[in-house]
Amino acid sequence: MYQIGGILKTVREQKGVQLIDVQTQTGIDLSQLSRIENGKRLPTPEQLKELSSLYGIDSTTMQIQRQSDKIITTLENLEYGLESLAVAREKILHGNDYVSMFCDTHFTKPIALSSRRYIGSKAKLLDWIFDTIDANTDRINTFCDIFAGTGVVANVALSRYRHVIMNDLLYSNNIIYKAFFSPGEWDKEKVAAYIERYNALDPNKLRENYFSKNFGGKFFEASEAKRIGYIRQDIENHKKELTEKEYNVLLATLIYNIDKIANTLGHFEAYIRKPIEHKPLCLKIIDAKEFQNVEIFREDSNKLARRIHCDVVYIDPPYNSRQYSRFYHVYETLVKWNKPKLSGVAMKPPQENMSEYCSSRAGQAMRDLVNSIDARYIVVSYNNTYKSKSSSSENKIQFDELIGILNEVGETRIFEHGHRAFNAGKTEFTDHKEFLFVTRKHE
Ligand SMILES: C[S@@+](CC[C@H](N)C(=O)[O-])C[C@H]1O[C@@H](n2cnc3c(N)ncnc32)[C@H](O)[C@@H]1O
Numbered sequence: 111m112y113q114i115g116g117i118l119k120t121v122r123e124q125k126g127v128q129l130i131d132v133q134t135q136t137g138i139d140l141s142q143l144s145r146i147e148n149g150k151r152l153p154t155p156e157q158l159k160e161l162s163s164l165y166g167i168d169s170t171t172m173q174i175q176r177q178s179d180k181i182i183t184t185l186e187n188l189e190y191g192l193e194s195l196a197v198a199r200e201k202i203l204h205g206n207d208y209v210s211m212f213c214d215t216h217f218t219k220p221i222a223l224s225s226r227r228y229i230g231s232k233a234k235l236l237d238w239i240f241d242t243i244d245a246n247t248d249r250i251n252t253f254c255d256i257f258a259g260t261g262v263v264a265n266v267a268l269s270r271y272r273h274v275i276m277n278d279l280l281y282s283n284n285i286i287y288k289a290f291f292s293p294g295e296w297d298k299e300k301v302a303a304y305i306e307r308y309n310a311l312d313p314n315k316l317r318e319n320y321f322s323k324n325f326g327g328k329f330f331e332a333s334e335a336k337r338i339g340y341i342r343q344d345i346e347n348h349k350k351e352l353t354e355k356e357y358n359v360l361l362a363t364l365i366y367n368i369d370k371i372a373n374t375l376g377h378f379e380a381y382i383r384k385p386i387e388h389k390p391l392c393l394k395i396i397d398a399k400e401f402q403n404v405e406i407f408r409e410d411s412n413k414l415a416r417r418i419h420c421d422v423v424y425i426d427p428p429y430n431s432r433q434y435s436r437f438y439h440v441y442e443t444l445v446k447w448n449k450p451k452l453s454g455v456a457m458k459p460p461q462e463n464m465s466e467y468c469s470s471r472a473g474q475a476m477r478d479l480v481n482s483i484d485a486r487y488i489v490v491s492y493n494n495t496y497k498s499k500s501s502s503s504e505n506k507i508q509f510d511e512l513i514g515i516l517n518e519v520g521e522t523r524i525f526e527h528g529h530r531a532f533n534a535g536k537t538e539f540t541d542h543k544e545f546l547f548v549t550r551k552h553e
Pocket residue numbers: 228229230231232233256257258259260261262263277278279280283409410411412426427428429434435465466467
């Protein structure tokens with residue numbers, strides 16, 4: 111039964127036209143017309159054009175009606191008819207990108223913690239760091255990663271030690287740690303359903319929002335920025351229906367996926383000033399786990415140091431004047447979602463979480479930290495960028511100064527590793543080296 115027949119009949123009767131007159135004016139046979147109106151036969155596109163013109167109705171609207179009738183009759187199983195139609199819609203929307211989008215969501219591994227672009231990430235140095243720690247420490251039960259950044263160091267520690275403390279000033283990092291590590295109830299299928307709904311969004315049907323108005327056409331392609339803002343707001347709107355872990359997994363999933371389409375060199379101090387290539391956002395869930403042996407903080411390192419005890423504290427602070435809260439301000443804004451007024455070319459929020467370690471007080475802060483923390487071993491990561499041409503990349507604590515600070519509290523051994531530096535484009539690091547200081551604190 112084709113529904114277009116009923117529509118044509120209603121219009122004809124409203125116009126007060128007899129079927130015989132329709133035959134005369136269109137040349138369509140009377141019995142065919144009657145079968146069409148009874149829904150037993152589909153008019154051909156040409157016949158429909160004639161009829162639309164005769165009745166003075168929009169031809170495209172009627173062709174769409176005809177096509178939808180045709181689609182419905184091809185559905186083999188009405189039980190999943192609606193879902194099939196929704197998928198067909200996505201296929202039309204995404205064209206050739208659809209196959210890879212589908213495979214990415216359904217058949218590939220969830221996104222790994224270490225896959226994020228983050229300045230100073232130690233993802234490539236983990237074996238060396240832990241081999242050095244193993245060879246130079248003993249009886250480690252509690253490990254503290256007090257400037258945890260991406261969390262990749264703490265992640266390895268979680269599989270080795272009885273208790274792991276991780277901390278970072280940034281809101282976005284804190285959400286990411288909770289999403290990847292914290293224990294808590296969550297339903298993976300429920301989160302996957304949210305993600306599928308977000309992947310099916312048509313950005314053309316979305317309104318401009320806080321995120322797209324501020325970051326569209328800069329850090330993200332305009333229509334994808336609309337999608338990101340919509341998704342962020344939707345997560346907030348559903349907060350009451352989500353457990354804390356589900357909420358954190360959705361937010362961290364959003365951050366990890368937009369990192370892959372951001373128009374940047376890996377941080378948000380600046381965006382690339384070229385037309386932005388349109389890469390559709392296709393969310394893939396993060397590899398969230400639950401650990402019982404983790405404690406997560408978002409505090410200033412020096413304040414936290416006064417309250418905790420650990421066997422090893424791993425210290426990997428910022429090395430130069432470039433603040434992480436400014437590098438990753440877009441994620442901070444996205445996570446906090448209090449929609450502040452943003453300013454400057456990079457659309458930054460008002461300053462928050464500015465680190466002492468990026469200032470001329472870095473040496474004092476480090477001295478205070480190593481003195482106040484109750485730890486048997488202090489392990490410090492350090493890289494020498496101080497010969498850099500750019501002053502913002504100069505180390506705030508010089509190599510010898512750091513040795514002096516550590517020697518005040520214990521015996522220090524220094525280990526060196528060859529490593530290529532982060533390079534934002536202009537700065538050249540010629541003799542960049544990565545060091546690990548291991549200090550056994552005096553009793
Ligand atoms: C060099 S990164 C750490 C990188 C990390 N080890 C990794 O592998 O990803 C330094 C981190 O320290 C954080 N930070 C800076 N000052 C801080 C402070 N006073 N207290 C806590 N975290 C701080 C920054 O947000 C940044 O994530």
